[in-house]
Amino acid sequence: MKAVRISLIVLLLLGVFWFLNILVSPKYMESLVEGSMISEYYDTPKNHEVLFIGDCEVYANFSPMVLYEEEGISSYIRGSSQQLIWQSYGILKETLKYEKPKVVIFNVNAMRYSTPVSEAYNRLTIDKMKWSKEKIEMIFSSMTEEENFWSYVFPILRYHSRIFELTEEDFTYLFQRRQNTFNGFLINQNVKGVESLPTKRPLTETRFADITYEYLDKIRELCEENNIELVLIKAPSLYPYWYTEYDEQIEEYASKYGLDYYNFLENILEIGLDYSVDTYDGGLHLNLSGATKLSKYFAPILKEKYSLTDYRDNEEVNAYYQKELEKYYEEIGSGM
Amino acid sequence: MKKVLILGMICLLFLVGCGQESAKTEEKYSFSYNNMDFVLGEIFTREKFGTEVEYSEVASCAFEGLDKTFKYEHYEITTYPDGEDDRIYSIYLLDDTVSTKEGVKITDDVSKMKEVYGSEYTEQGESYLYSKNGTTLQFYTSNGVIIGIEYSIVIDN
Numbered sequence: 001m002k003a004v005r006i007s008l009i010v011l012l013l014l015g016v017f018w019f020l021n022i023l024v025s026p027k028y029m030e031s032l033v034e035g036s037m038i039s040e041y042y043d044t045p046k047n048h049e050v051l052f053i054g055d056c057e058v059y060a061n062f063s064p065m066v067l068y069e070e071e072g073i074s075s076y077i078r079g080s081s082q083q084l085i086w087q088s089y090g091i092l093k094e095t096l097k098y099e100k101p102k103v104v105i106f107n108v109n110a111m112r113y114s115t116p117v118s119e120a121y122n123r124l125t126i127d128k129m130k131w132s133k134e135k136i137e138m139i140f141s142s143m144t145e146e147e148n149f150w151s152y153v154f155p156i157l158r159y160h161s162r163i164f165e166l167t168e169e170d171f172t173y174l175f176q177r178r179q180n181t182f183n184g185f186l187i188n189q190n191v192k193g194v195e196s197l198p199t200k201r202p203l204t205e206t207r208f209a210d211i212t213y214e215y216l217d218k219i220r221e222l223c224e225e226n227n228i229e230l231v232l233i234k235a236p237s238l239y240p241y242w243y244t245e246y247d248e249q250i251e252e253y254a255s256k257y258g259l260d261y262y263n264f265l266e267n268i269l270e271i272g273l274d275y276s277v278d279t280y281d282g283g284l285h286l287n288l289s290g291a292t293k294l295s296k297y298f299a300p301i302l303k304e305k306y307s308l309t310d311y312r313d314n315e316e317v318n319a320y321y322q323k324e325l326e327k328y329y330e331e332i333g334s335g336m
Numbered sequence: 337m338k339k340v341l342i343l344g345m346i347c348l349l350f351l352v353g354c355g356q357e358s359a360k361t362e363e364k365y366s367f368s369y370n371n372m373d374f375v376l377g378e379i380f381t382r383e384k385f386g387t388e389v390e391y392s393e394v395a396s397c398a399f400e401g402l403d404k405t406f407k408y409e410h411y412e413i414t415t416y417p418d419g420e421d422d423r424i425y426s427i428y429l430l431d432d433t434v435s436t437k438e439g440v441k442i443t444d445d446v447s448k449m450k451e452v453y454g455s456e457y458t459e460q461g462e463s464y465l466y467s468k469n470g471t472t473l474q475f476y477t478s479n480g481v482i483i484g485i486e487y488s489i490v491i492d493n
Contacts, residue, residue, distance in 0.1 A: 202483055202484050
């Protein structure tokens with residue numbers, strides 16, 4: 001009888017512990033929604049021929065809804081804020097468990113970061129990922145000195161102080177999620193044009209760090225093994241500066257391995273970007289208007305170059321996109 | 337049983353305590369111009385530093401708050417948000433009309449920098465980084481000549 005009582009107490013305590021972990025974890029549903037993007041993918045049908053991976057320069061600058069409308073391309077952006085290259089690799093590996101896209105597009109901005117940037121950014125990418133070998137590897141490769149692995153397993157170790165700062169969001173989304181993106185694209189309709197940018201510092205290291213090349217190799221090899229076309233891009237964000245020395249190295253890498261590389265900073269006029277109206281934060285990210293222009297420019301290139309399927313002829317996929325497009329324009333109309 | 341439950345819950349809630357860093361009061365790198373001291377980490381106000389000739393804002397990818405850059409004729413101040421305030425994050429010297437407190441300026445040779453600041457630096461490509469109590473002084477060089485000087489504060493993430 002005593003053993004049963006002890007077992008019940010232990011079970012109850014475990015239940016409370018589990019509940020508290022969920023309760024204090026940031027929900028990323030209404031505030032810091034960037035933290036919800038990686039997990040939103042799990043809820044979508046896996047029919048994507050194009051997969052974008054990379055940092056904010058992908059989730060803010062390309063709209064899969066426009067790619068679909070223009071050319072019938074089915075794509076998904078698994079981007080996140082300050083996504084480091086080893087995180088992009090982990091996300092690619094994880095995605096391949098669900099589906100095998102025809103083209104993987106990697107935004108090379110992450111090549112400039114060879115060490116973890118901050119715990120806050122790590123959390124936005126990793127916290128809501130499903131548990132997998134990739135997630136564990138990603139935690140170990142991303143942690144800053146102050147972080148520890150167990151705080152990812154048991155969020156209460158990290159977020160215990162939130163127990164006194166809980167908001168309505170924490171209760172509303174305790175056991176449910178809401179959609180914040182459209183196939184990984186985060187709509188931002190604000191306008192804050194470029195007036196001036198900070199002075200460009202001289203480059204201290206002209207060559208990308210070995211570790212970034214190591215992971216770029218891993219991404220390339222993984223794509224090769226799976227017969228996926230890897231495409232390198234540099235989104236047209238004006239800041240942080242994309243140095244000529246950086247560009248030359250990517251050109252060289254692409255040429256060495258026969259990869260396509262699109263530096264959209266070189267096509268600003270053709271794309272029709274006007275940085276006085278097409279950015280929401282003074283040139284770091286494009287807003288909806290800028291992302292629409294860029295996606296309209298890129299869609300026919302993608303379609304033709306990589307012989308992509310026009311999914312507008314596929315009843316099932318088309319039904320999904322029509323539904324999403326309806327919500328997309330509703331959200332745009334509401335000015336969110 | 338009630339006691340065990342309460343004790344268990346208290347333990348769960350207070351699993352990890354937050355450490356507090358002790359304040360560092362030692363000497364830090366700072367810049368001086370026209371008898372005015374620029375201390376890294378101090379609150380920036382236009383009343384004190386004057387009106388800039390150019391202003392720009394840089395947002396972060398997801399978090400609230402802006403890094404602001406105030407460009408003056410000979411230097412540029414970048415601030416980071418701290419609640420309602422903006423604190424000085426870096427001071428970047430723009431030309432050879434201004435020098436560090438210790439007298440090193442853009443166009444000087446690296447040998448002069450070493451003579452003044454010593455050899456305890458970290459080399460990053462063609463730049464030299466000196467650290468002192470949470471602040472850094474970085475010299476950007478090209479072919480042995482200083483082409484940029486920047487003071488920065490080290491911010492814990």
